[in-house]
Amino acid sequence: MNYLEKLKQKYENVFLYALLTDSLEANSPHLNYVRDKLSSNVWAKVLTYDKYDAKKYGFTWFGYTYYSSFDFVSPSQQTSDLYxxxxxxxxxxxxxGKIFDTLESQGVDCNFKMVSNHADTFVNGSQLAYTRKKQTYPEVVADVKSSKCILEVLQEHQQAQSIRYFEAIVYNKKLLTNNVHIKELPYYDPRYMYYFQSVDDIDPCWIKSDYTVDYKYHGEFSPVHLVDFIKQLEKEKV
Structure with missing residues (x-):
């Protein structure tokens, strides 16, 4: 922060924006590290993708301009019903772990990768094993593209959508999610998006069904629009 403060003092025409692409309410370790730094007056504004955080902490919500399409990535060879x-x-x-056990027993081909330092152990008695290997993001996209459906499970206290929501729309995949706000989001389509409150709510036949998914997405989530958003903020200050 000292470097940024000195930079701002040296160049009065420089305006610094903090950009949050994760939810503060989820208490991710990396966000806990920067939490106290967000109140610094070095920032012109703190921008967040989470509109619930924006309301609670007084940040500026930048909408859904969050995701770039990885069109150059090919599907992986590990096909699955649910990823x-x-x-x-x-x-x-x-x-x-409970979702994995239940759906596997119902004939759903699950490709689950729960990353943890507890490798070679199982998830709270589940048959799902942790993995220590962290996937690169192109590897994630490759698995997304080779699956029929993506599973989104929000962290405790998180209310905003995760990156899984954007992937589903951009790559035309079904989305199984416990996000209670899913119906409020752009591109929501009940044919392709399925909300569950408990494991018993999940329909394995819907996951396994093989049909064409098309959200008719036209690039609205691209971060190029974020640049326009910041430019507009600067204009409003004049």
Whole structure:
């Protein structure tokens, strides 16, 4: 922060924006590290993708201009009915393990990658094993593209959508999610998006069904629009 403060003092025409692409309410370790720095007056504004954080903390919500399409990535060879990837954080491991066990027993081909330092152990008694290997993001996209459906399980206290929501729309995949706000989001389509409150709500036949998904997406989530958003903020200050 000292460097940024000195930079701002030296160049009065420089305006600094903090950009948050994760939810503060989820208490991710990396955000806990920067939490106290967000109140610094070095920032012209703190921008967040999470409109619930924006309201609670007085940040500026920048909308859904969050995701760039990885069109150059080819599908992986590991096809699946349902794909999940994520870290063991946010008190969600137990639920993910239960989803895995239940759906596997119902004939759903699950490709789940729960990343943790507890490799070679199982998730709270589940048959789902942790993995220590962190996937690169192109590897994640490759698995997304080779799956029929993506599983989104929000971290405890998180209300905003995760990156899984954007992937589903950009790559035309079904989305199985516990996000209670899913119906409020752009491109929501009940044919392709399925909300569950408990594991018993999940329909394995819907996951396994093989049909064409088309959200008719036209690039609205691209971060190029974020640049326009910041330019507009600067104009409003004049």
């Amino acid at each position: 999940f990837v994520g870290y063991d954080k946010g008190n969600r491991a137990s639920l993910i």
